[in-house]
Structure formats: structure tokens, C-alpha cells
Amino acid sequence: MGCTRREFLALASVGSVAGLVGCTPAQRPAAQPDDDADQPPADVDLNEFADLALDASAWRYDADHDVYYQLGLTYCKKPATPTYESLAIFVPGAYLTGEKNGETYTCEINDKAVVGNFTPATAPILMPINAGTLSAQTSPTAYGYDGLAPYLEAGCVYVYAGFRGRSAGYDTTSGSDELFPGGSPWPVVDLKAAVRYLRYNADALPCSTDRIFVFGFSAGGGVSAVLGASGDAGAFDPYLASIGAVTHDAQGAAVSDAIAGSASWCPITSFDQADAAYEWCQGQYASDDTRAEGTWTRQLSQDLAGSYGAWVNGMDLRDDDDEQLTLDESEAGAFAMGSYAQALLDEVNEAATSFVQTTPFPYTYTPQRLEDPSFPGDPNLIASRAADAAAQSGDPSAAPADGTGEGDSSSAVVDSALVATGVSQVQSTIFDSAQNYFAALNAESWWINYSHSSGSVSVSSLRDFVLRVRPATLTAAPYDQPDRSSRTNQLFGIGEESTLHFSLSVGEVVAANAETYASLGGWDAEYAGAWEEDLAKTDSLDTSMSDRVMMMNPLFWLSGHYDGYGQSNVAPHWRVNEGLFDTDVSLCCAANMVWALRKYDGVSDVAHTPVWGQGHVLAERSGSATSNLLSWVVSCCSAQ
Numbered sequence: 001m002g003c004t005r006r007e008f009l010a011l012a013s014v015g016s017v018a019g020l021v022g023c024t025p026a027q028r029p030a031a032q033p034d035d036d037a038d039q040p041p042a043d044v045d046l047n048e049f050a051d052l053a054l055d056a057s058a059w060r061y062d063a064d065h066d067v068y069y070q071l072g073l074t075y076c077k078k079p080a081t082p083t084y085e086s087l088a089i090f091v092p093g094a095y096l097t098g099e100k101n102g103e104t105y106t107c108e109i110n111d112k113a114v115v116g117n118f119t120p121a122t123a124p125i126l127m128p129i130n131a132g133t134l135s136a137q138t139s140p141t142a143y144g145y146d147g148l149a150p151y152l153e154a155g156c157v158y159v160y161a162g163f164r165g166r167s168a169g170y171d172t173t174s175g176s177d178e179l180f181p182g183g184s185p186w187p188v189v190d191l192k193a194a195v196r197y198l199r200y201n202a203d204a205l206p207c208s209t210d211r212i213f214v215f216g217f218s219a220g221g222g223v224s225a226v227l228g229a230s231g232d233a234g235a236f237d238p239y240l241a242s243i244g245a246v247t248h249d250a251q252g253a254a255v256s257d258a259i260a261g262s263a264s265w266c267p268i269t270s271f272d273q274a275d276a277a278y279e280w281c282q283g284q285y286a287s288d289d290t291r292a293e294g295t296w297t298r299q300l301s302q303d304l305a306g307s308y309g310a311w312v313n314g315m316d317l318r319d320d321d322d323e324q325l326t327l328d329e330s331e332a333g334a335f336a337m338g339s340y341a342q343a344l345l346d347e348v349n350e351a352a353t354s355f356v357q358t359t360p361f362p363y364t365y366t367p368q369r370l371e372d373p374s375f376p377g378d379p380n381l382i383a384s385r386a387a388d389a390a391a392q393s394g395d396p397s398a399a400p401a402d403g404t405g406e407g408d409s410s411s412a413v414v415d416s417a418l419v420a421t422g423v424s425q426v427q428s429t430i431f432d433s434a435q436n437y438f439a440a441l442n443a444e445s446w447w448i449n450y451s452h453s454s455g456s457v458s459v460s461s462l463r464d465f466v467l468r469v470r471p472a473t474l475t476a477a478p479y480d481q482p483d484r485s486s487r488t489n490q491l492f493g494i495g496e497e498s499t500l501h502f503s504l505s506v507g508e509v510v511a512a513n514a515e516t517y518a519s520l521g522g523w524d525a526e527y528a529g530a531w532e533e534d535l536a537k538t539d540s541l542d543t544s545m546s547d548r549v550m551m552m553n554p555l556f557w558l559s560g561h562y563d564g565y566g567q568s569n570v571a572p573h574w575r576v577n578e579g580l581f582d583t584d585v586s587l588c589c590a591a592n593m594v595w596a597l598r599k600y601d602g603v604s605d606v607a608h609t610p611v612w613g614q615g616h617v618l619a620e621r622s623g624s625a626t627s628n629l630l631s632w633v634v635s636c637c638s639a640q
Contacts, residue, residue: 044252051077052246054201057106059098065145066093067152068107072139075161075197077244080180081171085243086139087161087194088377092152095120095206109206116155117634120206124260124633125157125198127191128375129216129223133487134187136165140378147376154630157207159198160377163190166219166491167498181540183491185551188226189236192257193245195227199255200246211640213261213573213633217373217618218584219491221264222552225576225593229554231258231569236551238541261573261636263629265618268585270553270592271488275477275506276308280335281586282472285463290476296520297476303509304477308588309335311505315561317595319343325595336463343595344587345462347610351580352457354621355612356434356450363437366428367581370617441468466587473583480506482527484534492548500534502549507531558596570597572604573636575629579614604639607632 052075059068068091079085094113098105109120118124131137139162151158168182195212202209216224230236236257240247246255268274283291284305290297309327317325317340327338374382431437438450438457447464450457459465466472475481479488480503492502501507510517514528535545543551550556556564574597578590594608611619618625 041252044248046248046250046252048248049077049200049246050250052197052200053250054204056108056204057101057104059096059105059107060103060143061093061098061100061105062143062145065149065152067091067145067148068093068096068098068105069143071141071143073197076193076240076246079243081164081169081176083138083171083173084136084162084164085190085193087159087197088140089205090148090152090158090160090377091206092123092155092157095123095157113206114155116153117637118155121208122211122637123155123157123207124211124213124637125159125207125209126151126629126633127159127161127194127212127214128373128377129163129191129214129220130160130373130375130378130381131165131220132216132218132370132372134166134219134223134491135372136163136167136169136182138162138378138381140380142379144376144379144382146379146382150626150630151376154634156630156633157205158377159194161191161194163187163194166487167493168495179495181495183493184548185236185239187223188230188551189239189243189245191223191227192236193240193243195257195259196240196246196255199257200249202249210260211637212259213263213636214259215263215375215575215629216267217265217370218616219268219487220373221267222269222554224262224264225267225269225554226552227257227259228262228571228574229557229568230551230564231571232256233557233564233568235547235564238543242541256569258569259571261575261633262571263575263632264590265577265625266579266582266585266616267576267590267593270555270589271479271491272503272549272553273308273311273505274479274488274586274589275503276304276311277586277588277592278472278474278478279304279476280308281462281588282466282470282583283476284334284336285467286472290522291472294521296517296523297482299513299517299520300506300509301476303513304506306333306335307505307509312340315559315592317559317592318599319595320598322599341462344591345459345465347591348462348465348580348587348612349456349458351610351612352448352459353455356437356457357455358622359434359613361434361437362430362432364428364430365437365613367615368617369584369615373618462587469581470583470587477503477506479503482524482530484530491552492545494537494539497537500537500545501531502534502545503531504535504546504549507535554593555596558593558600570600570602572602573632574603574606575632576607577609577611577619579617579619580610580612581615582619584616605636 058070061068069089071088072086074082074086076085092115094115095110096107097110098107111120113120140160148158164182164186166183168179170179199209214224214227248254279301283301291301292298309329313326319325325340325343327335327340329335374385434450438448441448447460447468448457479486480501481489484499484501489499493499510527510531517523538544539548556562557568557570559565576590576594594606597603597606609621611621620628
């Protein structure tokens, strides 16, 4: 839009927003009956979604662990693939009173039950996004209790929803030979439909459907962020209608897909600027492989880094003192300094200081990386990932092909609610004291300062930090790769065209500098028109590539820089954790989202925790990911 957040608010008061959200009313109301309306609109079919009503006589019961559950609940009327567009519900046994009828139970809600901090009227719903790579997530076809205990014992209802992934595919389970659509925005569409299904059945569930919390890792964390930012956004309505997602309840009241909270670890998202952000943060300081001297991709890296500086200065991101964060352009045209870079460096310094003040020495450092988490709920998936991990010969140095979280893996903390699979780690190093730890970091040159007396840490520059512990391990333009080979290229494929260019920012840089690139190594003449060709393509609902990119970008709804600002119901509660040694994504990705959230009216709290010494994992400063997630959910519910 080219205006600040304040200017946008002024404009929004006198006119509608054009583009993707042109027909979307600002701040669409949540799904509650209109206090002034006694009757639903005449054209509303109150029985339209009756087939999606939860069957109270179909509960199954695990007596050993006191859990009621239902599997295979299709959450929309016209699923493209029932294998993926269905869900499972797991409920603490105390919340229901069941009467056995054969293999199932007919249940009523036990209003007097208390589990942990909750009752059937107040219990939150937790929904995992169990794919760090945005591979399709099937709905569970079998029941397994492993890993569910912490969630259910805390009094939460656990919902495991399937969804379509980054690519179109075939549903071999249902026997269909028809290609179902995948990629952007279908993973988000399916999960929104699942949220609406839960709200449609609110009266039959022993929980509060106003308290839905979604959590994910890597690209799955990015989807969690999109769900949190885009509640009830009109851009998704045609997609939801195409699969027969719930629009109203049995009384005719609108049903919302807004959620209460979004949690993410190492989120990868905001793909409109993801490549430029990576090159600005990491790539511009690298000089090997695709960034070696004389290659066109090195020049591309430098040009993208410069374009990112200009983008930051137009974003109106602000710090806690409401000062705009900007980057200063040097005489050489680089954007390496400024309040934006300093704010990132301040986060690094705070995390390093927290690390040294809370870490007992001797300290063992083991670099680790997680590809896909194994959140509980689908025992078949957990078994499959464990088998895959066992079968790996183990090349721990294997670098991912792109920035969607692919490769070998490890969990920062392994607990009973999470099974880490595909562990990748290199040899551990033991440091007997903080002084020796920082001396080792400064072995080649001095870049990090540690004060033993004050217990504080400071890094000399963002460049030094990146070169030492967060180098560019991905290829230049890692998300929208020149040969369309990344998994993010798959995310924006269309049908049989499984990988496409999607980034307007990369495309503009290539178009503007094609003549220069042609004189450098590795250039292919086909690159000159490749982006323009792909960016002109539309999907099956005639949505443009640029709009599909924005539909996977939480900033589209959170920042006044974009047309979507103010056009959704944003989740009030947010938790964003990131490993500072993560080389799969830029340091900017989570920070930009957090800065936008902290200035967004209606957002109650944003817990952002950068973690020193951890990479692309479920990063936590202490404790386990599961216990910390649950503590956060409890605190959010207590604050309501």
C-alpha cells in the first residue's frame, strides 16, 4: 500500500481496501449470534450442515487411560480427499459420562468434572500441525495413547486434524484416481474448515470452542501463524465454500474460523520476502557455493539483500518505544546498519546473556536439527517416522535443499509427549566453564564479549554473529530457487505443474539485472522470463500467484504495509520460539511477525523467546516443549 499503519487506519475509516480483500469487511465479527436478531436470514438453510453433526453415540473409550475419542470425523461436506480432510478428537474421560452400546459409548457432558485447571465449559482445544515440511497430514486411522497424557491430564481436549500439504496428490486410500489440489492456500483452508467444524459442534463437545490453540514447527509453525493472523479473512471464503466448510450453525449464526492462540517454533513464513530476508541476514556475508565470486547467484544474493533493506524501510515496523525500525544505506548501497539491525542484535545479546546466567557448567553443546516433529495423536505416523529414522544411514552434515525445514532432525528436549525422529547431530563438545565456552567462540577472532562479573554478553555485530553461528547453509534464493527445486516452489505449484516460481521480489530483481547476470557464471537464458511466466498463472479458483503468496503470509493481516491489515480477527495470544543458531530461516522471520503483533490492537500477549545455542528444533530455554506449551495455554486461559 505504501502507507504507514497510522495512515492506513485513517484510510480504513473512510473507504474499503482494494485487492485481495476488496470485498472483506474490516474486522469481521466473531461467530456469535447477533444480539439484535431473533431470526436467522430467510435464505439460510438451518439443516445445511446437519450431516456434520457429531454423533454422541459413537464415542470409543480407553478404560486403561480414561480417554474418550472419535476418529475419522470428516469436517466438511465436499472433501477433496476424506483421508486428509477429517479429524480425531481426544477427551479426558472425566468430561463425559458414557453408556456402553456395543463397541461404542453414548456420552453426555459431565458439567461437574474438573481436570487440571479446567471444566467441560472452560477446557481449551489444542490442535497440532504435525508437519514441519508441510507434507500432507493424514487424519488418524488408529488410536494410540502415547504422548497424549500431558495434554489430557492438563484438562485440554486434543484435536488432530488432517490437511492437504504443499503439493497436489492422489488419495490412494479412498481409491480415487483424481488429482486433488494442494499447495497454497489449501493447508490453511483445511485447518480453518476443521476449526469451523468444532464450533458447529460446540454444544456436543466438553470444551470451550472459543479457546482453540494451534501449534506447529518450521513451515507448520508458519501455518499456525497464518491461522492466528487470518481469522475469518474473506480471501479464504471461496476455498472454504468449494469443500463445503461450515458457514453457519443450526440456529443460523455465522461460524468463525478465528482461533484464540498460535504457538510456533522456528516458523518459516512470509514468503513474499523470505528469500530477500535470508540474503540480507545471512547470504550477503557468504562467499562459497552458489555465492562464490563470479557466479550470477552471488550477485543475486547481494541484490536481494539490498532490496530487503528498502522493504524494511517501507514496513513501519516499530519497537517497544514506538520508534520505527529502519536500515541505513551505505555508500556502497548495502543496508547493514540501522535501528532494525540493532534491534535484532539486542535480541541476540539478551538470549546469550540469559543462556550464560541460567546454564550450569560443565555444558555440553550438541548441534541438532529437526525436520518434522512427531506430535502425538497418530500412532501410525509416529511409527513410520521412527522406522525412517532407524533406517537412515545417518549423514549428519546433509544440508537441506531449501528453507522449509527439510533434512535430518533432532528435538531440543525429548519428553513423553513428543517422539523426535530422524535425529541429526554432530559430535558434542563439553565446556567446563563459561570463560572457556566464550574463549572457544572467539578462537578465530574476537566477536563476542562476556563479562564474568555482571554475567552479561554482547556481540560485536550482526555480521559477526551470522558468520560464526548462523551462516548461510542454504543456496542463494533458497525458497524460490532459480530451477524451481525447493519445497516452497512446490507449495506454490498448481496441479500437474508441481513447482512454480512465486516470489515477485525475486522476479523483479532478476528482471532488472538480467543483462548483468548473463555475463556471470551459471546463468541460463531461460531464467530471464521464468518468473514472469509463473507469476502470471492462476490456480483452480482463478486466484493469482501474488494473492496465494499473501494468503500464506501472517504479515499480510498484521502490518499496515499490506492491504489485508484490519481485515481479519487476529488471535489474542501468541507464542513464538526460535533457535538462534537456526540456519534454515532468516533471523528476521520471527522478529518481523513479533514486532507487528506487539503493535496490533486486540493482541493481548506475545511471548517471544529466542534461544541461544539451539538451531532448527523445538527451541526452549528450559523444560520441555510440551510442558512449556501447556503452561502458556493455561496462562492465556487464566488471563481471559
